[in-house]
Amino acid sequence: MEQLDVIIKNGKVVLPTGVSETDIGIKDGKIVVLKKGITTKAKTTWDAENQYIFPGMIDVHVHFSEPGREHWEGFHTGSMMMAAGGCTTYFDMPLNGIPSTVNQEALDQKAKLGNEKSFVDFSLWGGLVPGNEIDLEALANSGVIGFKAFLSTTGNKEFEAVDDITLLNGMKIIAKLNKVLALHSESAAITNWLKEEKEKAGKFSADDYLKTRPIMAEVEAVQRAIYYAELTGCPLHFVHISSAEAMEKIAQAKQKGMNITVETCPHYLLFTHDHLRELGTVAKCAPPLREKEEQQKLISLLIEDQFDMISSDHSPCPYDLKDPTVYNLFQAWGGISGGQFSLLSMVELAVKHNIPFETVAKWTASVPAERFGLSDRKGKIVEGADADLAIVTLEQSYTVSEENYYAKHKQTLYMGHTFPCQVVGTFIRGDVVVKDGKIVADQPEGSWVKPEGYTVVN
Structure with missing residues (x-):
C-alpha cells in the first residue's frame, strides 16, 4: 500500500x-484500513494508547443563529465548540436565524455562511411554518436533511408554530418528498393557557414554570402528531x-x-428541576427539566436502549x-447551552450504568447517520467511511470552565460540572481539528453535507 496520511495506533476503537484494539489507517480523508499492527508508513502518527476512538458525533439538533443573530451563536464559534466535544457533523435547526430557513433563498444564504465558517461538517434543516408549504419541495430538492415544526408557541416571530391544518398539509407534502418531520411536541393550548393563569396570579417561580409545561402537554402533542x-x-x-409517558406513546406507535x-x-x-430552582434562568428550557423521579x-429508558439517538439541543x-x-x-x-458536552455526557452515563461504548456510538453517530441518509460516509468506523473520529480518554477528568468552553457565551448549566473523561482529539475527514483538548485547525474545513441520493422530486 502507498503511504498513508495518518495512522492512529494502539487505540481502543x-x-x-x-471495542477492539486495532489501528486505523487514513488516506485522502477516508478510513482505508482497520487492523492491528499497520506497518505502512504514514505522514502522521497518533499514539492512542489507553484512549478510545469513537466515530465522530453527529448531533442532529443545534441552534446556530446565523444569519441575523450571530451575536447569539454563529457557525465559527459554534462549530469550534462542537469539534471540542468530539462532534464532527451537526444539523442546524431553521428557526433562530433572520431569515429563518423556510425558503430556498434563506437556505442558500445559510449554507454559504456555513461553508465559509464551520470547522466541521454540517447539514441544514428546513422549516415548516404557516404559509410556506409551497417552499417545501424546493428545500427538499436542495438537500435539506429534513423539516422542523413547532406544536408549541416558539417565542420567535420569524418562525411561528404550525396550526393543525398547516401540520396536516405539511405532513402530506413531506411524506411525498420522502423526508422526515422533526417536531417540538408540547401542546400550545395547554402551555399557553397555564402560562396565562400563572401570569394573572403573579406567580413566576421555578415551580410555577414547571407547572405551565406539564408532562401531559408533551404527551398530548406527541399523540396528536402520531x-x-x-x-x-x-x-x-x-x-x-x-417524559416516560410520551416515550410510551412513541413505543406503541x-x-x-x-x-x-x-x-x-x-x-x-x-x-x-432542582437545578432550575437553584440556578434559575441558566437551567430554563422547553420542555423543562423534570423532577428527580422522572429523570x-x-x-432507565436509556439503559433499556429505548431512545434512538442523543442530541444536545x-x-x-x-x-x-x-x-x-x-x-x-x-x-x-x-x-440550554451545552453542545460541547453531549458525547462526554454519554460516556459519563455509560461508565456509571455499564452501558457498552458501542451503544453510545450508536446513539451519537450510527443511528443519526442512518436515519438522515448519511450512512454511506458517516456514523461508523469502517473502511471506506469518512475519517471523522473523536478520541476520548478516561484517564483524565474534565471540569467545564469559561476557559475551556468554546461557545460564544460562556453561560451554561454545565459550568463547573466534572466529567470522568475528556475529548483529547477530533479528526474531520482525516484532519486534526482538536488536539489535547484544544482547537488546532488553522482555518475552517467543514462543508455542507447532503443526504445520500437526494433527488429532484417531480
Whole structure:
C-alpha cells in the first residue's frame, strides 16, 4: 500500500460490534484500513494508547443563529465548540436565524455562511411554518436533511408554530418528498393557557414554570402528531423528549410499524428541576427539566436502549436574555447551552450504568447517520467511511470552565460540572481539528453535507 496520511495506533476503537484494539489507517480523508499492527508508513502518527476512538458525533439538533443573530451563536464559534466535544457533523435547526430557513433563498444564504465558517461538517434543516408549504419541495430538492415544526408557541416571530391544518398539509407534502418531520411536541393550548393563569396570579417561580409545561402537554402533542402521521404517512422524529409517558406513546406507535425516531438530550439525564430552582434562568428550557423521579425513568429508558439517538439541543443566547436580575423566569430565553458536552455526557452515563461504548456510538453517530441518509460516509468506523473520529480518554477528568468552553457565551448549566473523561482529539475527514483538548485547525474545513441520493422530486 502507498503511504498513508495518518495512522492512529494502539487505540481502543469503538466499532459497531464492540471495542477492539486495532489501528486505523487514513488516506485522502477516508478510513482505508482497520487492523492491528499497520506497518505502512504514514505522514502522521497518533499514539492512542489507553484512549478510545469513537466515530465522530453527529448531533442532529443545534441552534446556530446565523444569519441575523450571530451575536447569539454563529457557525465559527459554534462549530469550534462542537469539534471540542468530539462532534464532527451537526444539523442546524431553521428557526433562530433572520431569515429563518423556510425558503430556498434563506437556505442558500445559510449554507454559504456555513461553508465559509464551520470547522466541521454540517447539514441544514428546513422549516415548516404557516404559509410556506409551497417552499417545501424546493428545500427538499436542495438537500435539506429534513423539516422542523413547532406544536408549541416558539417565542420567535420569524418562525411561528404550525396550526393543525398547516401540520396536516405539511405532513402530506413531506411524506411525498420522502423526508422526515422533526417536531417540538408540547401542546400550545395547554402551555399557553397555564402560562396565562400563572401570569394573572403573579406567580413566576421555578415551580410555577414547571407547572405551565406539564408532562401531559408533551404527551398530548406527541399523540396528536402520531395520529396525523397515521393519516398522512409522514415519517416523524420527536426531538428532546422529556417524559416516560410520551416515550410510551412513541413505543406503541413504533410497535404498529410507524416510521418514527426519538431523541432525548443529556441535560434531561444529568440535571433535574432542582437545578432550575437553584440556578434559575441558566437551567430554563422547553420542555423543562423534570423532577428527580422522572429523570430516573428516563435513565432507565436509556439503559433499556429505548431512545434512538442523543442530541444536545444547543440553544444559546446573549447574557441579557438569561439575566435573572432583568427578566423573570417566564421572560427569560428558554434554552440550554451545552453542545460541547453531549458525547462526554454519554460516556459519563455509560461508565456509571455499564452501558457498552458501542451503544453510545450508536446513539451519537450510527443511528443519526442512518436515519438522515448519511450512512454511506458517516456514523461508523469502517473502511471506506469518512475519517471523522473523536478520541476520548478516561484517564483524565474534565471540569467545564469559561476557559475551556468554546461557545460564544460562556453561560451554561454545565459550568463547573466534572466529567470522568475528556475529548483529547477530533479528526474531520482525516484532519486534526482538536488536539489535547484544544482547537488546532488553522482555518475552517467543514462543508455542507447532503443526504445520500437526494433527488429532484417531480
